[in-house]
Amino acid sequence: xxxxxxxxxxxxxxxxxxxxxxxxxxxxxxxxxxxxxxxxxxxxxxxxxxxxxxxxxxxxxxxxxxxxxxxxxxxxxxxxxxxxxxxxxxxxxxxxxxxxxxxxxxxxxxxxxxxxxxxxxxxxxxxxxxxxxxxxxxxxxxxxxxxxxxxxxxxxxxxxxxxxxxxxxxxxxxxxxxxxxxxxxxxxxxxxxxxxxxxxxxxxxxxxxxxxxxxxxxxxxxxxxxxxxxxxxxxxxxxxxxxxxxxxxxxxxxxxxxxxxxxxxxxxxxxxxxxxxxxxxxxxxxxxxxxxxxxxxxxxxxxxxxxxxxxxxxxxxxxxxxxxxxxxxxxxxxxxxxxxxxxxxxxxxxxxxxxxxxxxxxxxxxxxxxxxxxxxxxxxxxxxxxx
Amino acid sequence: xxxxxxxxxxxxxxxxxxxxxxxxxxxxxxxxxxxxxxxxxxxxxxxxxxxxxxxxxxxxxxxxxxxxxxxxxxxx
Ligand SMILES: Cc1ncc(COP(=O)(O)O)c(C=O)c1O
Numbered sequence: 084x085x086x087x088x089x090x091x092x093x094x095x096x097x098x099x100x101x102x103x104x105x106x107x108x109x110x111x112x113x114x115x116x117x118x119x120x121x122x123x124x125x126x127x128x129x130x131x132x133x134x135x136x137x138x139x140x141x142x143x144x145x146x147x148x149x150x151x152x153x154x155x156x157x158x159x160x161x162x163x164x165x166x167x168x169x170x171x172x173x174x175x176x177x178x179x180x181x182x183x184x185x186x187x188x189x190x191x192x193x194x195x196x197x198x199x200x201x202x203x204x205x206x207x208x209x210x211x212x213x214x215x216x217x218x219x220x221x222x223x224x225x226x227x228x229x230x231x232x233x234x235x236x237x238x239x240x241x242x243x244x245x246x247x248x249x250x251x252x253x254x255x256x257x258x259x260x261x262x263x264x265x266x267x268x269x270x271x272x273x274x275x276x277x278x279x280x281x282x283x284x285x286x287x288x289x290x291x292x293x294x295x296x297x298x299x300x301x302x303x304x305x306x307x308x309x310x311x312x313x314x315x316x317x318x319x320x321x322x323x324x325x326x327x328x329x330x331x332x333x334x335x336x337x338x339x340x341x342x343x344x345x346x347x348x349x350x351x352x353x354x355x356x357x358x359x360x361x362x363x364x365x366x367x368x369x370x371x372x373x374x375x376x377x378x379x380x381x382x383x384x385x386x387x388x389x390x391x392x393x394x395x396x397x398x399x400x401x402x403x404x405x406x407x408x409x410x411x412x413x414x415x416x417x418x419x420x421x422x423x424x425x426x427x428x429x430x431x432x433x434x435x436x437x438x439x440x441x442x443x444x445x446x447x448x449x450x451x452x453x454x455x456x457x458x459x460x461x462x463x464x465x466x467x468x469x470x
Numbered sequence: 471x472x473x474x475x476x477x478x479x480x481x482x483x484x485x486x487x488x489x490x491x492x493x494x495x496x497x498x499x500x501x502x503x504x505x506x507x508x509x510x511x512x513x514x515x516x517x518x519x520x521x522x523x524x525x526x527x528x529x530x531x532x533x534x535x536x537x538x539x540x541x542x543x544x545x546x
Binding site: 115124127131313314315325 | 483484485486487489490492493504505506507516517536537539
């Protein structure tokens with residue numbers, strides 16, 4: 084079996100992720116931040132350690148400015164719904180995932196002005212194009228750092244620079260880059276960094292979070308949920324300090340124990356090394372696909388600045404047919420269709436059919452890429468069987 | 471911990487802040503311990519950080535450098 088669906092969720096994970104989760108279940112078990120006994124403290128320390136390791140990975144000064152959520156969808160919703168009120172303006176790109184587009188469309192109905200800047204059909208984004216769209220009421224720019232459809236990288240540093248100059252907050256969706264592409268809150272000028280734990284960070288599902296830069300005023304950012312935090316218990320109002328304001332309810336401690344090990348694994352290996360390795364595999368994959376006459380590969384030519392997500396189609400064939408054959412006849416797992424991002428597929432010209440997507444991880448081997456290419460070649464040669 | 475020494479505790483608003491303080495203190499090799507808040511002191515959060523009175527200035531400096539808000543420091 085060959086797993087090439089790492090943009091959906093990474094598999095396998097480093098062994099230590101599972102071990103830490105089992106260890107938590109067997110030896111810690113308690114609720115973090117609730118009770119004073121040693122097991123609760125131990126759980127609390129583990130959560131804090133995870134914040135510290137994430138802080139090291141993303142270059143965050145204060146680990147307590149990192150809050151945990153269920154996934155990046157929740158983190159993005161918190162940021163978008165917490166910051167934008169009717170009358171505000173928000174700018175985004177045409178390569179966003181529905182986890183940004185859907186909350187924005189909902190906010191639009193409530194009176195938020197949404198500006199969507201188109202990318203080229205190769206997924207390129209011109210940061211200068213933002214300047215013309217900035218208005219007096221523009222409060223936020225939200226950008227998907229790495230495309231989950233074609234793997235292109237958006238120029239967040241330049242966008243962040245513009246945002247900062249105009250006093251606008253900058254929110255980045257790092258679902259496809261956190262853990263496998265260098266990220267730096269300061270250098271990239273990010274005000275709010277949303278991450279998901281279960282992709283390139285190698286954590287289990289049910290983990291993710293949001294990081295608040297120094298420019299974000301916590302007093303003004305409305306939480307999605309309110310409830311017990313283990314602090315301020317004599318009051319019936321939500322605390323307004325970090326991380327408690329946005330962490331109501333018992334945390335997914337066992338999941339975070341796993342995420343911690345995923346992040347430690349990345350810190351030990353080094354993001355640069357992971358990125359370089361994935362790039363090698365990706366280049367091999369793209370070259371191979373381009374040598375198949377029937378294959379159409381999407382995205383920019385530029386091969387050095389991307390993540391390991393590749394979309395393609397076979398002329399006159401449906402992605403669903405290709406996906407089924409890859410799974411049933413070759414044991415290759417990939418994702419076909421629209422990848423929760425109709426906007427991206429409209430941008431690259433593959434809507435509503437979508438594409439076949441291969442997404443790689445640090446654990447893929449080049450032999451697997453060869454086998455996958457061989458399979459695509461064979462399927463392409465079979466010609467159109469349907470109809 | 472040595473019984474003959476004098477101790478104080480820092481009370482925090484949140485458990486996360488207490489754990490952060492513990493983490494920073496341990497990195498600087500200070501003798502500290504997280505304990506339940508003594509009954510006679512009330513606090514917003516259930517745990518506090520015990521330290522040696524002789525380290526009071528260093529601990530205060532550490533809290534400031536770490537930008538950790540705390541309620542108060544009490545001798546116990
Ligand atoms: C760019 C992007 N944003 C957001 C998401 C949503 O991630 P999650 O399901 O972990 O919330 C994904 C992945 O599905 C993604 O690729």
